[in-house]
Amino acid sequence: MRILFTIIFALTSLNSWSQGHENLENINMNKFRQLKQELATPNVYRTASGAPGHEYYQQRADYKIEIELDDEKQTIHGKERITYVNNSPDRLDYLWLQLDQNMRAQGSDSKLIQVERMEDFNTLSKVHSKMFEFDGGYKIEYIKATNGQNMDYAINKTMLRIDLKEALQPGKSISFDLKWWYNINDRMKIGGRSGYEYFPENENHLYTIAQFFPRMCVYNDVEGWQNKQFLGRGEFTLPFGDYDVEIKVPGDHVIAATGVLQNESQVLTSQQRERLAQAKKDFTKPTLIITQEEATENEKTKSKKSKVWKFKAENVRDFAFATSRKFIWDVMPVKIEGKVTLAMSYYPKEGNPLWEKYSTEVVAHTLEVYSDHTIPYPYPVAISVHAASIGMEYPMICFNYGRPEEDGTYSPRLKYGMMSVIIHEVGHNFFPMIINSDERQWTWMDEGLNTFLQYVTEQKWERDYPSRRGPAYMISDYMGGDKEYISPIMTNSESIWQFGNNAYGKPATALNILRETIMGRELFDYAFKIYAERWAFKHPTPADFFRTMEDASGVDLDWFWRGWFYTTDHVEIAMTNVKWFQMNTGNPTIEKQWSEIKDERGSEFIGNQRNQADTNKTRLERKPGLGDFYNTQDPYSIETADEEDFGKLQETLSQKDIDLLNSGMQFYELNFKNNGGLVMPLIIKAEFVDGSEEVIRIPAEIWLKHNYLTSKVLYFKKEVSAFVLDPFLETADTDLSNNSWPRKVEPTRFKLFKENVTRENPMQRSKR
Amino acid sequence: MKLRFILLFVLFAFSLKLSAHEFYFSFAEMQYNEKTEQFEISLEVSGHDLEDYLADKGVIIPRLEECVGKPIYLTMIEKEITHGFQILVKGNPLSLDLIGMKINNNDQVIFFMTSRKMEKPKSIDVNYDLMMDFFSLQQNKLTLFKSEGKQFVTFLNTRSKRTIEL
Numbered sequence: 001m002r003i004l005f006t007i008i009f010a011l012t013s014l015n016s017w018s019q020g021h022e023n024l025e026n027i028n029m030n031k032f033r034q035l036k037q038e039l040a041t042p043n044v045y046r047t048a049s050g051a052p053g054h055e056y057y058q059q060r061a062d063y064k065i066e067i068e069l070d071d072e073k074q075t076i077h078g079k080e081r082i083t084y085v086n087n088s089p090d091r092l093d094y095l096w097l098q099l100d101q102n103m104r105a106q107g108s109d110s111k112l113i114q115v116e117r118m119e120d121f122n123t124l125s126k127v128h129s130k131m132f133e134f135d136g137g138y139k140i141e142y143i144k145a146t147n148g149q150n151m152d153y154a155i156n157k158t159m160l161r162i163d164l165k166e167a168l169q170p171g172k173s174i175s176f177d178l179k180w181w182y183n184i185n186d187r188m189k190i191g192g193r194s195g196y197e198y199f200p201e202n203e204n205h206l207y208t209i210a211q212f213f214p215r216m217c218v219y220n221d222v223e224g225w226q227n228k229q230f231l232g233r234g235e236f237t238l239p240f241g242d243y244d245v246e247i248k249v250p251g252d253h254v255i256a257a258t259g260v261l262q263n264e265s266q267v268l269t270s271q272q273r274e275r276l277a278q279a280k281k282d283f284t285k286p287t288l289i290i291t292q293e294e295a296t297e298n299e300k301t302k303s304k305k306s307k308v309w310k311f312k313a314e315n316v317r318d319f320a321f322a323t324s325r326k327f328i329w330d331v332m333p334v335k336i337e338g339k340v341t342l343a344m345s346y347y348p349k350e351g352n353p354l355w356e357k358y359s360t361e362v363v364a365h366t367l368e369v370y371s372d373h374t375i376p377y378p379y380p381v382a383i384s385v386h387a388a389s390i391g392m393e394y395p396m397i398c399f400n401y402g403r404p405e406e407d408g409t410y411s412p413r414l415k416y417g418m419m420s421v422i423i424h425e426v427g428h429n430f431f432p433m434i435i436n437s438d439e440r441q442w443t444w445m446d447e448g449l450n451t452f453l454q455y456v457t458e459q460k461w462e463r464d465y466p467s468r469r470g471p472a473y474m475i476s477d478y479m480g481g482d483k484e485y486i487s488p489i490m491t492n493s494e495s496i497w498q499f500g501n502n503a504y505g506k507p508a509t510a511l512n513i514l515r516e517t518i519m520g521r522e523l524f525d526y527a528f529k530i531y532a533e534r535w536a537f538k539h540p541t542p543a544d545f546f547r548t549m550e551d552a553s554g555v556d557l558d559w560f561w562r563g564w565f566y567t568t569d570h571v572e573i574a575m576t577n578v579k580w581f582q583m584n585t586g587n588p589t590i591e592k593q594w595s596e597i598k599d600e601r602g603s604e605f606i607g608n609q610r611n612q613a614d615t616n617k618t619r620l621e622r623k624p625g626l627g628d629f630y631n632t633q634d635p636y637s638i639e640t641a642d643e644e645d646f647g648k649l650q651e652t653l654s655q656k657d658i659d660l661l662n663s664g665m666q667f668y669e670l671n672f673k674n675n676g677g678l679v680m681p682l683i684i685k686a687e688f689v690d691g692s693e694e695v696i697r698i699p700a701e702i703w704l705k706h707n708y709l710t711s712k713v714l715y716f717k718k719e720v721s722a723f724v725l726d727p728f729l730e731t732a733d734t735d736l737s738n739n740s741w742p743r744k745v746e747p748t749r750f751k752l753f754k755e756n757v758t759r760e761n762p763m764q765r766s767k768r
Numbered sequence: 769m770k771l772r773f774i775l776l777f778v779l780f781a782f783s784l785k786l787s788a789h790e791f792y793f794s795f796a797e798m799q800y801n802e803k804t805e806q807f808e809i810s811l812e813v814s815g816h817d818l819e820d821y822l823a824d825k826g827v828i829i830p831r832l833e834e835c836v837g838k839p840i841y842l843t844m845i846e847k848e849i850t851h852g853f854q855i856l857v858k859g860n861p862l863s864l865d866l867i868g869m870k871i872n873n874n875d876q877v878i879f880f881m882t883s884r885k886m887e888k889p890k891s892i893d894v895n896y897d898l899m900m901d902f903f904s905l906q907q908n909k910l911t912l913f914k915s916e917g918k919q920f921v922t923f924l925n926t927r928s929k930r931t932i933e934l
Contacts, residue, residue, distance in 0.1 A: 119901040123824065411833040412873040413815055466874035477795045481909050482922040498792055498905060737917050748797045748913050749810035753868060753880050 031679050031707045032559040038566065039543040045221040050547030051534050058539055060085040061216035061241040068248040069184075069323060071205060074196060077181040078213055081146075083241075085173040088219060092168040096217040097160040098238075100230045101182050104192070105137025109157055110232045134183070134190055138214070141179040151176060158230040160214060178214055193392040193399075199326065199348070202299045206327075206348060208387045208399040210320035211236065218438065220539055228440045234493030235439035235446075238317040240537060245312075249323045251305035252298055254290065256329075256346040256383050257321035258396045259313030267309050279331040280342065286330040286360040292349050295328045313396065315378075315537060317436055320394035322346060322385040330356065334364045337376040341367060347386035354404050354418060359384045362419050362461070366426040369457040373525065374430045374532035382429060384422050391421035393428030400425055416466050423461075424454045435535045442542055443493040444565075448507025449545075455508060472517075472732040475501070475509040479570035480676070480734030489565040490542065509732060510564040517681055517730045518700070519555050527552035559679060559700065569677030574738035575725045581667035583660070586649045588642035596636040666719050670741075671711045676734060679703040682710075685727040688718040695727070792817070792905045794898050796853060799913040800888050800934060807883040809864065811853055813898070815875040821902045822848060832871055842866065849879055852898025853908075857889045888934060894921070897928035 042048035044055040065080040086092055103110045121127050143151045143162060152163040168174050184207065187195030194210040217226040218237045226237050247255055255267075264273055272289050279287035290298075303325075313319060326348035333340050345359035363384050367377045379396050387399035402418025404410035427450045431437065437445035455470025468474070478486075478501045485497045489507050496502045515524040530552040531545055546561050563569055584591060620626050650658065672682060682698040694716070702710050725739035733739065737746040796811040815832055822829060827844050835841035846866040855862040868880035900906040900923075908923040912932060921930050 115904065117904065120904070122901070123826070126824075405831070411831060411871075413833065413871060413875050414831075416873050417816075417875060466872060468874040468876075477909060477911075478793060481920040484922070484926075485905065485907055485924055498907070501793065734920070735918050737913075746913070746918070748799050748808065749812075749878060750797060750799065750808040750880055753810065753870065753878075 030704075031563060031677075032701070032704050033562075035546065035558045035561060038562075039546065040222070040541070042547075043221070046541070046544055048547060049551040050531070050544045050549070051551075052538055055089075056538070057087045057089070057221070059087055059216070059219050059239045061239045062243070063213070063215075063241060063319070064244045065213055065319070066246045066248075067212075069207065069209070071250050071253070074184045074186075074205070075181055076184055076209065076212060079177065079179045080213055081175055081177050082214075082216060083173055083175040084168070084216055086168045086170055088221075089170050090219075091170065092164070092219070094164055095162045095168070095174075096219075096225045096227070097162065097214045098211075098217055098226075098230065098236070099138050099155065099158050099160050099214055100211040100236070102137045102155075102158045103230050103232055104134065104182075104185055104190075106133055106135050108137070109229060113231065129190070134185060136183050136185045138180050138182050140214075141181070142177070144177045146175050146177065156229075159217070159227075180214065182212075184209070187390070188388065193390065194320075197388055199350075202326075203302075204299055204324065204326050206322070206324040206387070208320075208322045208385060208390075208392075210392065210394050210399075211318075213319075215318070216241075218539065222539075222541055223438070223441075226438070226440065228494075230440070231494050233496075233499065234441070234443065236318065237438040237440050237539075238436070240315050240317050240436065243311070243313040243316060243319045245319055245321075246308050246310050247321060247323070248306050248308045250325065251303035251307045252301045252325045253307070253323045254298075254325065254327040254329060254346065255309045255311075255321055255323045256327070256344070256385050256397060257309070257311045258316060258319045258394060259311040260380050262310040262312055263308075267307050276331060280333050280340075283333050283335065286332040286343075286345070286356075288328070288330045288356075290327060290329040292328050292352060292356070295326055296349055298325045301325065313379075316395040317433060318394050320397050322387070322397070322399065324348065328352070328356065330360050332360050332364055334367050334377075334382075336367060336371045339376060339378075341377055341379065342381045343367065344381060345384045345386075350403055351386040352404070353408055354402055354410055354415060355386055358415070358419055359386075359400075359422060362422040363426050365461055366423045366457055367429075369460050370427055370430050370453055373453055373456065373529060375434070375529075375536050377429065378434065378536075379429070382426055384426060391425050393425040393433070395429065395433045398422075398425030398428065412466075419461070420454065420458060420468065423457050424450060427454055427457065430532065434537060435532055436537065436539050438539065438541070440493060442490075443496065443499070443503035444489050444507040445540070445542060445545065447503045448489070449511065451504045451508035452511040455512065469505040469508050470512050471729070472509055472513055473729040475505050476571070476732045476734040478505065479568075479732060480572065483568040486568045488567055506564070510560070513564075513680075513730065513732065514549075514557070514560065517683070517697075518557070518560060519553055523553040523555060524549075563678045567677065570734050571678045571680050571732045572674075572676030572734045573680060573682070573725065573731070574673045574675055574735070575670060575723065575741055576673045576738070577669075577671040578723060578741040579669040579671075580720075581669065583663075583665055583667070585661040586646055587661075588638045588646055592636045592638055592642075663717060665715050665717060667713055667715045668720060668723070669711055669713050670723060672709070672725075674703065674708045674710075679707055680731045680733075682712065683726050683728065683730060684714070685724040686714065686716060686720050687722040687724070688716070689721045690718060692718070792899075792903045792907065794896075794906070794908045796896065796908065796910045797913065798894075798910060802888070804882075805885045805887065807855060807862070807864075809853070809881040809883075811849065811879045811881065811898075813877055813879075815871065815877045817899065817903070818877060821899045824902050832869075832877055836869060836871070842869070845869075845879075849898065850881070852896065852900075853881075854895040855883065856893040856895065857886070859893070862886070862892075891931055891933045893929060893931050894923075895929045896923040897925070900925045900928060 044053045047053045062083040063080055065078060067076060067078045069076050084095060102108060121130060143153050145151055154161045185192050185195040188197050194208060194212060196205045196207045198205055216239055218239055219225050228234065243259060249255060275287060275289045279289060327346045329346050331342050331344045334343050343360050343363040345355060347355040363382050367382055371377050381396050383397040385397060385399050387401065388403055389401050390399055391401060392399045400421045402414060428446065431450045432439055432446035439446055451469050455467050458465040458467045487497045487502055489502060515521055527549045531548040534548060535544060550557050679700050681700045682702060684696045686694045696714060698712060723741045726733045794811060794813045796809060798807060798809045801808050819832065825848065827848060829835055829841045829844060835845060850864045862883050864881040864883055866879055866881050870878045894910060896908045896910060898908055910921045912919040921932060923930065
């Protein structure tokens with residue numbers, strides 16, 4: 001007997017211990033365990049609260065650059081002086097620079113590491129594309145110290161190391177000069193974030209030039225020198241600095257660039273300057289500085305003269321520009337917390353009428369909404385440049401697609417696509433241009449956070465704006481199903497499967513869920529803003545974000561980061577069972593009547609029904625004398641003893657107990673199963689028989705002990721007719737068919753389509 | 769074994785599009801309708817993914833919105849969609865008709881298809897390799913609506929044909 005008891009006890013203990021533990025290695029695999037091992041140990045540079053530490057430092061790189069763009073040969077030549085300040089506590093024996101343009105060098109790793117199948121060569125155009133040996137790599141002409149002496153350097157693919165004769169000591173700076181040139185790529189043929197588009201009808205080029213000069217790598221407390229090659233996907237990681245840039249272009253070109261134009265009188269006409277001065281006073285609408293008619297005329301000239309445009313930009317991490325004789329230019333000032341920024345757009349006539357109507361307004365709107373959620377936009381300009389087929393961001397300037405048909409018409413799909421890409425790319429001014437994360441390591445830190453605010457901004461532009469990413473239900477198709485070729489968000493930029501969904505859609509959705517469901521808007525918005533304020537003009541890491549969001553909100557989110565960012569689990573919570581209970585009042589008048597109703601309503605075993613028919617008379621019916629008390633008693637009749645018992649019971653109860661027993665309270669035990677792996681809050685809507693509703697929100701911590709099975713008792717004064725789990729589609733549940741009690745049939749898209757057809761579909765019509 | 773390499777010659781202008789980011793996903797839903805005795809299918813793709821794919825295939829169409837109501841273009845789209853999503857019953861392909869198309873403002877495009885009338889088979893093979901020969905990362909997911917609940921089936925370029933018990 002004792003042995004048996006011991007065995008049962010042991011099995012019970014094992015079973016209860018294993019709740020929330022997934023493997024047999026006795027390791028804590030509970031989904032709520034803290035992220036201690038995954039995050040770097042806090043230190044004097046980065047605190048456990050997620051803030052910069054008291055000895056946080058970052059390097060600085062100032063640039064003075066002279067560029068000449070050859071519009072005949074599509075080459076760019078540059079001379080630059082870099083002044084690098086070592087704010088670290090470390091002695092630096094060498095300096096690393098990024099040569100991102102070398103990704104376009106012949107035989108670059110970017111091509112070599114492409115996984116290819118024969119299908120990638122199945123058209124002539126693809127073969128051309130694959131075999132196209134464009135040489136777009138840097139030609140470094142010299143690297144010299146300021147005294148004119150050559151410096152030793154070594155090129156490692158997309159990186160360049162300068163070996164210093166004397167180590168750069170902490171707190172000291174060094175200046176040196178570089179001269180270089182490269183061939184500009186045809187962006188429309190071989191792609192790229194930077195390059196040119198050729199317009200054959202008027203033999204013009206539109207250049208969008210970026211990552212075009214050797215730039216200092218980041219050196220910091222996390223990585224030392226940044227040492228990841230540029231392979232094409234993982235973007236950039238750059239220190240802040242001031243830029244002083246002179247750009248020589250054909251005399252009829254117009255330039256948009258990072259920073260503020262320094263020599264308006266030398267490059268703009270008096271009419272343009274006058275319009276610009278007027279534009280700076282009109283906060284209500286964009287003002288054209290160059291009209292479409294003027295730009296169209298300008299396209300026809302092919303000036304042999306040149307002009308030098310001078311720009312200065314302070315405290316930026318990069319510099320980019322666009323130049324063409326095709327540009328229409330409009331300007332509208334925006335005032336954010338007392339500071340005026342010029343929202344501007346540059347676009348060829350091919351962008352109209354869409355661009356003239358929307359681009360600058362969208363830029364202004366984006367600055368306003370993002371500033372509310374992060375920090376006030378700090379730069380003097382924000383520019384959107386029309387560039388076919390791409391969306392790409394740089395400080396104060398971005399290149400965006402959105403080209404209407406030749407007849408000037410456009411679909412709503414194109415309109416919203418263009419507006420969304422402008423919001424997104426202008427939004428990148430905040431992530432990562434100001435909140436300067438390491439894009440080459442973590443795409444989601446800029447793309448995910450930015451896509452989240454993009455959604456917020458879109459919804460403030462127009463009610464029911466057709467956002468593509470953000471709401472929870474939009475990511476559920478991606479997250480469900482089998483996980484081959486899906487990566488956790490916390491995956492290096494170059495190794496991500498499904499880039500768009502992984503680095504943009506899923507983190508944006510996760511943040512939306514935090515804001516709407518887990519934390520609430522007030523806590524989330526406060527913490528998110530604190531993160532932006534803490535890390536503006538600094539280099540945050542994922543841990544700094546995770547920690548700040550928890551520290552500023554007082555919400556332990558380790559389970560959420562773990563599930564959503566470190567795994568490919570998905571949300572699939574099923575409401576497996578609902579049991580209904582009512583309180584036994586002890587009152588025989590109520591309880592016996594209730595029993596009678598319940599018995600009448602109950603289903604009857606089929607054998608009973610058949611026995612009634614098969615058996616003419618039972619023995620007892622034939623011989624009534626065999627009956628006794630139990631054969632004649634009415635189980636639903638109220639006997640004296642029942643009333644006496646009830647009276648005694650009443651004497652033992654307080655008035656509070658009696659009130660509770662008489663309250664008519666209805667109890668429901670709801671059982672849930674976590675099929676997808678991600679623990680999430682339970683949002684339950686109770687629908688009552690009287691037509692009213694109530695929503696109950698249970699935090700995700702209900703899964704704390706058992707991560708896969710849980711139950712909850714809900715009680716109401718009214719009878720429930722139905723329960724719905726996740727009624728507002730806020731958890732990204734991939735299967736809604738098991739979210740209802742009683743079960744509801746989930747309609748297919750096809751059924752909805754058929755139900756929505758009120759007239760003949762144009763396609764059916766065309767097929768007749 | 770002689771390896772044959774067939775190079776398809778394409779005679780039209782090549783246009784490389786890099787619209788924002790490709791989605792590399794298509795999602796289909798399928799249900800056997802007991803009343804009509806037909807399979808009903810809806811299939812969602814990203815509009816710009818599909819346009820790039822069709823351009824690469826040499827299927828010259830105007831923007832998708834302008835294809836609605838124009839049989840010449842719809843037939844071309846239907847051919848590509850039904851080539852990339854095939855149902856096989858006992859090894860024989862089941863012909864699917866495109867009966868509708870919906871274009872959302874957020875670039876989601878949904879195609880609606882039905883099969884011919886037939887008795888509900890015990891199992892089917894589904895070949896769902898739509899766009900996989902163009903986007904190497906393409907994943908396609910099918911949600912099957914059954915009386916006992918949903919079934920999710922994922923198709924990858926390493927596993928584009930799946931047998932499904934109905």
